[in-house]
Amino acid sequence: MLQIDSLSVGYPHKDVLQDISFSVSAGEMLALIGPNGAGKSTLLKAISGILPYTHGHIRVDRQEIASLSILQRARLISVVPQAQSLPALFTVYQAVLLGRTPYLGWLGQPGRSDHAAARQALTQTNIEHLANRYTGELSGGEQQLVLLARALAQSTPILILDEPTNHLDLQHQSNFLSLARCLCVENGLVVVIAVHDLNLASLYADRVAMLARGGLQALGTPQEVFTEANLRPVYGANVQVIAHPQFDIPLVLPDGPQDQYAPAGRGYRVQLDTPNNQPAYSAHTIGQFHP
Amino acid sequence: MQKTWRKYLIALSLLAAAITLSVTVGSVFIPPAEMLAVFLPGWGNLPAASSAHATILLKVRLPHSALIFLTGAALAGSGAAYQGLFRNPLADPYLIGVASGAGLGAVFSMSVQWPRQFFGLYAIPVGAFIGATLTVLLVYRLARVGKTLPVTTLILAGVAMSAFASALTSFLMLRSSGELYRALAFLLGSGAMSGWEPVRAMLPYTLVGLGILLSSGHALNVLQFGDEQAQQLGLNVERTRLLLVLAASLATAAAVSFAGVIGFVGLITPHIVRILWGGDYRILIPLSILGGASLLLVADTLARWALAPQVLPVGIIMALMGAPFFLWLLRQARLQIF
Numbered sequence: 082m083l084q085i086d087s088l089s090v091g092y093p094h095k096d097v098l099q100d101i102s103f104s105v106s107a108g109e110m111l112a113l114i115g116p117n118g119a120g121k122s123t124l125l126k127a128i129s130g131i132l133p134y135t136h137g138h139i140r141v142d143r144q145e146i147a148s149l150s151i152l153q154r155a156r157l158i159s160v161v162p163q164a165q166s167l168p169a170l171f172t173v174y175q176a177v178l179l180g181r182t183p184y185l186g187w188l189g190q191p192g193r194s195d196h197a198a199a200r201q202a203l204t205q206t207n208i209e210h211l212a213n214r215y216t217g218e219l220s221g222g223e224q225q226l227v228l229l230a231r232a233l234a235q236s237t238p239i240l241i242l243d244e245p246t247n248h249l250d251l252q253h254q255s256n257f258l259s260l261a262r263c264l265c266v267e268n269g270l271v272v273v274i275a276v277h278d279l280n281l282a283s284l285y286a287d288r289v290a291m292l293a294r295g296g297l298q299a300l301g302t303p304q305e306v307f308t309e310a311n312l313r314p315v316y317g318a319n320v321q322v323i324a325h326p327q328f329d330i331p332l333v334l335p336d337g338p339q340d341q342y343a344p345a346g347r348g349y350r351v352q353l354d355t356p357n358n359q360p361a362y363s364a365h366t367i368g369q370f371h372p
Numbered sequence: 373m374q375k376t377w378r379k380y381l382i383a384l385s386l387l388a389a390a391i392t393l394s395v396t397v398g399s400v401f402i403p404p405a406e407m408l409a410v411f412l413p414g415w416g417n418l419p420a421a422s423s424a425h426a427t428i429l430l431k432v433r434l435p436h437s438a439l440i441f442l443t444g445a446a447l448a449g450s451g452a453a454y455q456g457l458f459r460n461p462l463a464d465p466y467l468i469g470v471a472s473g474a475g476l477g478a479v480f481s482m483s484v485q486w487p488r489q490f491f492g493l494y495a496i497p498v499g500a501f502i503g504a505t506l507t508v509l510l511v512y513r514l515a516r517v518g519k520t521l522p523v524t525t526l527i528l529a530g531v532a533m534s535a536f537a538s539a540l541t542s543f544l545m546l547r548s549s550g551e552l553y554r555a556l557a558f559l560l561g562s563g564a565m566s567g568w569e570p571v572r573a574m575l576p577y578t579l580v581g582l583g584i585l586l587s588s589g590h591a592l593n594v595l596q597f598g599d600e601q602a603q604q605l606g607l608n609v610e611r612t613r614l615l616l617v618l619a620a621s622l623a624t625a626a627a628v629s630f631a632g633v634i635g636f637v638g639l640i641t642p643h644i645v646r647i648l649w650g651g652d653y654r655i656l657i658p659l660s661i662l663g664g665a666s667l668l669l670v671a672d673t674l675a676r677w678a679l680a681p682q683v684l685p686v687g688i689i690m691a692l693m694g695a696p697f698f699l700w701l702l703r704q705a706r707l708q709i710f
Contacts, residue, residue, distance in 0.1 A: 129604050155606030162604075168459075168596040170651025175593075182594055183606030189590020189654065235605070 082106050083128070083239055083271045088137035090120075090127040096135065097123045101297050103290055107238065110265045110272040112286035114279055116315060119292040121275040125243050128273065130154045141239060155183035159232035160241045164224035164248065169217025173227050176216050177202055180234030202233035206260060222253035229257070233264065240264070242274040246281060254278070258285045279333040283307055283325070291315065307331040379649050383662040390666035394437040394673050399681055400428060435568045439630060440672045440686070441665045442571065444637055446578045446627040448664020450620035451638020452645075452657050453585045456592040457616050458512070458521050461643070461701065465624040466635030468511050468526060469533035470504045474621070474628035476537040477503020479544050493573035493630075500625035501577070507533055508621055570630040581623030582661060588616055589654030596653075634687045636694025637664050643701065
């Protein structure tokens with residue numbers, strides 16, 4: 082279980098986030114959402130031990146992560162970064178095997194259990210067929226899966242995903258998140274995922290934490306958090322929340338173009354049944370807004 | 373993928389050929405059979421070497437070849453390590469100024485009298501090591517832009533530091549009178565020292581430096597994913613970096629102390645190995661060490677043979693072979709193999 086208590090993180094002389102508290106239990110996926118620069122990555126860096134925190138606590142099964150060594154942390158928390166440019170010189174198998182680093186000695190000589198863990202991670206992410214390919218020649222979606230497999234090989238109870246779907250197309254987004262969902266439930270992992278796309282958060286996460294203006298603005302199920310009252314101060318006054326046609330979850334629609342610049346034949350806004358001041362979902366938040 | 377043992381077999385065969393070439397070719401040609409007879413007395417029925425040839429081999433050729441061997445190994449090993457450490461394909465002890473810094477340190481400790489009275493030749497690498505370490509830390513500081521280390525700024529900072537260190541070295545040379553020739557040989561990169569004494573003095577530093585680098589292949593692999601990911605994978609990045617910088621600088625310092633400032637071995641060799649056999653640092657480091665020794669032995673043989681009986685500084689030959697390779701590398705739009 083990951084527990085965060087009145088946490089403040091940031092860079093010297095400037096706190097990016099203040100007084101953050103939430104906890105995520107095993108088998109649960111929490112999505113961190115928020116506009117650009119809201120501090121999603123900062124929070125993830127603090128959890129993974131890259132960024133020291135100034136105040137508060139981050140605990141994994143009651144252990145304060147700041148008091149752990151780099152090696153001990155790496156056995157508890159694995160991170161899937163954004164696949165930007167993986168070094169091209171490794172095969173997929175070698176890259177995944179590097180996930181075993183916290184269990185290897187200085188020489189990095191892998192044993193039988195390490196190979197077994199790497200193989201299993203490849204199987205779980207369905208990329209066994211790529212094992213001997215070089216990472217540099219893979220597509221963005223495949224690279225992201227390699228990084229997920231590497232994190233799985235790390236065999237940690239906590240899995241952090243830093244905007245893993247940013248460079249993926251619609252189908253690969255669903256594939257990746259379904260897989261993450263499956264691993265979360267089947268392996269009983271604590272999963273924290275930073276994601277830009279609110280609808281993906283709504284579809285895949287158990288709960289959502291919305292970061293904005295240096296703090297946690299809302300925390301709860303997608304139904305609780307994705308209300309127009311919650312979203313409009315953060316994402317703009319014309320964000321619409323509608324119900325998903327198939328699942329019982331809210332979907333968030335961004336604002337359209339200004340009337341005079343709209344594509345031909347669409348130069349006006351349809352009057353909605355739901356007036357702007359009556360959100361489709363009722364607000365139920367723990368945070369208060371100060372617009 | 374080729375089997376690992378086959379890669380080593382090829383590298384070792386090349387090395388054996390290079391050693392044979394280096395030992396047999398010279399002002400007097402010594403047939404390889406006689407060389408074997410001196411190395412392995414009473415083995416098979418080899419023709420016995422004449423005593424003159426045996427003396428030349430043991431007193432002149434072998435110590436010289438051993439020195440060149442260690443120099444090439446040290447420079448190529450540290451070159452591979454710097455490239456992995458800075459995640460920069462153009463990092464090389466010469467180009468990033470470490471070699472010049474080591475040269476300055478070495479010339480400085482030669483021009484000061486007292487350490488040599490106590491430690492003899494062993495004092496020179498210590499001075500070179502201090503010079504090399506200070507230079508690499510300074511270049512790293514100067515070249516870093518935010519969290520990245522761009523190729524261009526690294527080379528520019530290296531060139532600037534190199535010029536600065538060379539100027540100071542020249543100044544020291546003009547001030548001191550006795551060791552002028554040796555200091556000049558430094559700048560040209562010539563293995564000017566002879567006899568077994570420099571080999572003995574160089575060996576411990578080289579072994580320690582290269583030993584650490586040889587054991588760090590896995591850590592270098594992890595570092596290729598960047599500092600953040602390396603730390604999330606459980607590597608103590610700060611400590612590893614420091615250890616590797618010190619080890620690579622120690623190896624460079626040992627080489628520069630006794631063979632002078634020789635460029636491009638440390639640049640070319642790891643790239644050739646990478647192109648041929650991939651970039652896994654656990655085999656890249658040892659194969660670069662073997663390859664660097666072979667390459668420098670061949671270059672040195674050329675240097676002694678080209679205008680015989682005049683001996684060219686090996687640095688000149690190395691630069692003639694290396695500079696075009698360097699330019700070719702710069703022209704590669706994307707350094708994909710890295």
